[in-house]
Amino acid sequence: MFLVAGLGNPGIEYQFTPHNAGFLAIDRIASQLGATVANRRGRAQTARVVLGGREVILAKPETFMNLSGVSVAALVSELGVDPATGLVVLYDELALPLGSIRVRPGGSSGGHNGAKSINGALGTEQWPRVRIGVGPSLEQGAGQEHGRRGSGYLLAPMRRMELSVLDPALDEAAAAVGVIVAEGVQAAMNRFNGSGRRERNSPAE
16 A cells, blocks of 8 residues: 655645645546545545555645644554655645656655644654645746745746646656656656756745
8 A cells, every 4th residue: 555645735725826736746646547536534635546556545635734744644544554665745845946846755844834744743754755846947937026935926826837837747746656656766766856957945835
């Protein structure tokens, strides 16, 4: 059993905000597999799928971003998975350019409140994650104009141009999850972290 959780805020008003990139990635994976994330389990919406030859639970916590760990920890306990080898979390990253992704086996929250909540609830930083860039793009400076940065930017609906840049990254994140489940985190890092995109130093929310 494998648990793949995407972070975000429930509610239609948050659906297409940068902070919901994790939810959007989970929906992309489900769509590719012909599933709907609609079952209620562990204070989350879930779906059971087969990915990479393994049984996987897709989850979107309904606890709001700052309490993501409550839902993720409940699912980890219920499913009996080891966070280091049976969990993948997808979430937005303001410190990465819009449209990029990074795979990591663990680490600090980097200021991301959802990741911080999971670290605290699980009592460990060792859980694989796919961070989806939502920060200013290298080419167009998305998010910089008119002070569109920080929490105000993260909770505001994305513009059409921003969504078009994010869209292929959701496919890339979905593919990275498939590799993690089938081959492991290192294989996904080798495949998806070598794109030449560089991380930004802007703080994550």
